[in-house]
Amino acid sequence: MDNLTNRRLERLRGQLVAAAMRKQTFMHRDVLLLSQTLDQLIVKAQTDKRKSLDEPKAT
Numbered sequence: 397m398d399n400l401t402n403r404r405l406e407r408l409r410g411q412l413v414a415a416a417m418r419k420q421t422f423m424h425r426d427v428l429l430l431s432q433t434l435d436q437l438i439v440k441a442q443t444d445k446r447k448s449l450d451e452p453k454a455t
Contacts, residue, residue: 397441397445401444402411405434405438405441408433408434408437411430412434413426415427415430434454
């Protein structure tokens with residue numbers, strides 16, 4: 397995972413935690429939207445990593 401993606405993941409995670417603490421629930425719409433966005437970014441990062449590992453290495 398590249399540095400930019402990692403920073404974005406960490407920023408979103410922080411926003412999610414802060415929103416959940418402010419709303420005092422994980423069920424608030426804003427918290428759920430942040431959680432879904434974070435989930436999508438994690439899946440994309442994992443998919444990209446898998447693809448890069450599956451590519452044949454040039455020797």
